[in-house]
Amino acid sequence: MRWLKRRFYSFLWFIAKLPFKLIFLSLRWVFSDKRLNRDGYVLKKSHSDGKDRLEHRVVAEGILGRRLEHWEVVHHINGKRDDNRASNLCVMSRTGHDRYHRWYDKVYESYKRYPPRETQLRQLTERFGGVLLGDSVRKKAG
Structure with missing residues (x-):
């Protein structure tokens, strides 16, 4: 009782x-300047015009020093859409991004496990034409 x-x-x-x-x-x-959208991406309020923008695109534009083209995609390497650290982001074309995900899914279907991070990073840059933003930050600092 x-x-x-x-x-x-x-x-x-x-x-x-x-x-x-x-x-x-x-x-x-x-009152917050950040919130999640329906797909799990972080929206950040722009200071210049007050509109909501995807935070990972804002971070990528800040590191690259230019606006992203409409055909460019910012890929989250670890798959977590709210993890917008530079070391987790890669800028690539939409076709390269689609090709990468087909390769990634094929590896999982074949081996029942995802490829190691080192393999993913090598494939992103060499085979699918991605630019790792973590490397860009290190190059600017060094």
């Missing part, structure tokens, strides 16, 4: 906190 009483009180506590959580989450959504 005590467990039922504990469950009931924890449920009451959850209900009591709910309005405060909803208010906090809605305020954070309104």
